[in-house]
Amino acid sequence: MTPEAITAFLAEHNIQKVKYAFADINGVLRGKVISTRKFLDGLTNGFGFCDVVWGWDMTDAPYDNGSTTGWQSGYPDAPVRLDLDTFRQVPWDNDIPFFLADFSRADGNDLPACPRSLLKRVVAQGREMGFVAQMAKEFEWFMFRESPQSLANKGFHNPEPLTPGMFGYSILRPSLETDLTNDLFDLLTRFDIPLEGLHTETGPGVYEAAIHHDDALRAADKAVLFKTAVKEIAYRHGLVASFMAKWNADLPGCSGHIHQSLWNPEKSQNLFFDPAESGNMSELMQQFMAGQLHCLPYIMPMFAPTINSYKRLVEGAWAPTTVTWSVDNRTTALRVLNHNETYCRVEHRVSGADTNPYLAMAASLASGLYGIRHGLELTIPASTGNGYADKQHGVLPTNLADATHQMADSPVAAELFGPEFVDHFTRTRNWETRQYAQHVSDWELKRYFEII
Numbered sequence: 001m002t003p004e005a006i007t008a009f010l011a012e013h014n015i016q017k018v019k020y021a022f023a024d025i026n027g028v029l030r031g032k033v034i035s036t037r038k039f040l041d042g043l044t045n046g047f048g049f050c051d052v053v054w055g056w057d058m059t060d061a062p063y064d065n066g067s068t069t070g071w072q073s074g075y076p077d078a079p080v081r082l083d084l085d086t087f088r089q090v091p092w093d094n095d096i097p098f099f100l101a102d103f104s105r106a107d108g109n110d111l112p113a114c115p116r117s118l119l120k121r122v123v124a125q126g127r128e129m130g131f132v133a134q135m136a137k138e139f140e141w142f143m144f145r146e147s148p149q150s151l152a153n154k155g156f157h158n159p160e161p162l163t164p165g166m167f168g169y170s171i172l173r174p175s176l177e178t179d180l181t182n183d184l185f186d187l188l189t190r191f192d193i194p195l196e197g198l199h200t201e202t203g204p205g206v207y208e209a210a211i212h213h214d215d216a217l218r219a220a221d222k223a224v225l226f227k228t229a230v231k232e233i234a235y236r237h238g239l240v241a242s243f244m245a246k247w248n249a250d251l252p253g254c255s256g257h258i259h260q261s262l263w264n265p266e267k268s269q270n271l272f273f274d275p276a277e278s279g280n281m282s283e284l285m286q287q288f289m290a291g292q293l294h295c296l297p298y299i300m301p302m303f304a305p306t307i308n309s310y311k312r313l314v315e316g317a318w319a320p321t322t323v324t325w326s327v328d329n330r331t332t333a334l335r336v337l338n339h340n341e342t343y344c345r346v347e348h349r350v351s352g353a354d355t356n357p358y359l360a361m362a363a364s365l366a367s368g369l370y371g372i373r374h375g376l377e378l379t380i381p382a383s384t385g386n387g388y389a390d391k392q393h394g395v396l397p398t399n400l401a402d403a404t405h406q407m408a409d410s411p412v413a414a415e416l417f418g419p420e421f422v423d424h425f426t427r428t429r430n431w432e433t434r435q436y437a438q439h440v441s442d443w444e445l446k447r448y449f450e451i452i
Contacts, residue, residue, distance in 0.1 A: 001084040003043045010036050015097060019090065020082055021228075022049075022101040023115055025428050026058045026305070027356030029228045033096070048077030049103070054113045054424075057431060065427050068113045078111065079104040086221055091190040092183075092233060100221055112420035115358035116220070122366045122416075123216050129372065131262040131271065133365050134345075136196075136213035137223035139353050140254040141230065142247060143180075143205040146240045159247075162205030162239060170200045180237045184209070184230065191229055193222045203251045213259060216361060223256075223357035243353040245304075246311040253312030253319055254353035258364045259337075261345040262288065273344040279327060280338045286378035289334055289346060291371020292364065293323050293380055293393070296333065296350065298410035300396060300403035301429045302363035303350040307436045310399050312352055315388040320349050323394040324383045331387035333396070350396065359425075366416040400436075404429040 010018075018039040021031025030053050034042075055069040056062045062070070069075055086100040102120070103111040110117035126133050143162035144151075151159060163173045174181045184207075185198055196210040209230075211222050227243055234241040246253040262271045262284065274282035296303075304310055312319045318330065325334035335347040346368075351360045370376075383390040397403035407413045408426040417425075 001087045003084065006043070006084055006087065007040060010040070010097070018097045018099070019093075020047075020080075020099040020101050022053075022080070022103065023224045023356060023358055024053050024058075025113060025115060025356065025359075025425065027115070027224060027227070027358070028058055029224065031101070042082070047080040047082065047101070049080045049101075050075055051078040051103075054078075054103070054111070057428070057435070061435075063428065063431050065431055066424070067427065068111075068424050079106065079108070088192045089190075091187050092236060100225075112418060113424045115356050115362070116217075118417060118421055119217055119220055119358045119362040119365075122362045122369070126216075126262070126365060126369055127265075129369065130265065131369075132265060132267055133216040134213050134261050134263055134267075135216045135219040135361055135365070136211050136259045137219065137226070137357055137361075138208065138210040138255070138257050138259070139223075139226065139230075139243065140201050140206060140208045140252075140256075141227075141241050141243045141353055142203065142254065143207065143234060144240045144242065145238070147235075147238070148240065151240060159240070163200075164204050166202045166204070167200055168202035173200050177237075180234075180239070183233050183237070187233055188226065188229055191225065193226050193229065201252070206252075206254070216260075216365060220357045220361045223361070227353075227357075245306065245309045245352040245354040249311065252317055255312075255319060255349065256351045256353040256355050256357070256360065258348040258351050258361060259345050260348065260364060260368070262368075270341045270344050272346070273338065273341040279336070280344060281336065284372060285344075285346070287371045287376055288368035289325055289336075289371065290376035290378040290380075291369065291374070292334060292346070292348065292367045293325065293378075294376060295363075295367035295370055295412050295416065296323060297394060297397065298406055298412045299363045299367060299416065300350075301400065301407050301425070302359045303348075303355060304352060304397075304400070304403065305356065305359070305429065305432075306354050307400050307432060309352050309354055310397070310403075313350070313396060313398070319352075321388055321396055322383075322391050323380070323396065324387045324390050325378075325380065326383045326387060329383065329387060332383050332390075333387075336382075362417070370412070370416060400429060401433045404433065 019033045021029045051069045052075040055066050080101045082099045082101050089095040102117050103114040144159040194212045198209045201208045231241045272285035320333040324332035326332040327336045338344045348364045380393045413422045
């Protein structure tokens, strides 16, 4: 979309306001509704947005360890660029025009903290190497018969699930909420987030959706928008959707798996597929996977960014715990699907639903390109059987503090993402662990209050 085409569209439809947003470091969409007049003026003169969005956490608490911005800088406005190619209309909000944005520095260069800009740089590296990355996210999430106010009133204790019982792949359960499931599928499609499939997963009120694959940046845009779109659609049905990695210790967690493949510039050949190689896995695919496995322990916070993330990554809970790969095995970190050329891909199963899709996809792609760039060989053999038991090549970090420490000190992470991004991101993860350490949990009260 050109500025002229956008201007003509707004005039033709007498549109008075426009919405734009961007994903902060946690993947939370922040944005504004602005008048059409301000929008059109910004196309010429630029937009500004308070850079506090890079200086506070998901609860709007200012970091005391930030370097990107802070009290020391006075939280000035930072330049924002609207990506006109992301234009779509929000079908559940009177078709208001919507755009995604990127942040810049005052000098016009990308802001290192901006997740979308980071993915754009990684995608560009792949194109310079002759590859077009195709990616897709799939999400699991829980639905509750609650509102934000009712959850706050009950202290987030005992939320009521949409439906009872463990009933994965159920045809029966969704029939209770046909208006909801139809809205999810149809409204998301109209919002340019077409789904491959939508079904219940095992657990009370849990759903899974797979988004159609696309070029990496567009796939990440769709994944970021998907989470907020699902929450907004749920609101309209009197429900709350949660993408928390593990809301209940007795139930499975919520994944955010990444499907990925590399294609030639014309997108006419899947470069991961080679029928002459064992298992149809091209040498390029093997190098890509070798890079992902090599880098994984050093970039874990990109795939597991919260304290809660690591409660999903436990044995026997449908999430990986080891540095492993296999063909069509759901117990390993990487799952190869290689039956034919069109759908030959690698599924990265570490990533949770609580991730920032830009960061998770950037980490997945950058680590794969690392393996190609360094000519790494896939020396780790395919796991057979239970991947949880295959610990000979390493296990994944088990908590955010350890994972962040490994990333902050890793030259691999600095090579993949640049030292400025790594510094900012790991500071925010250290902040997260400190906030948790200061909190007195219900578990502690029940265990220690009277007895100790």
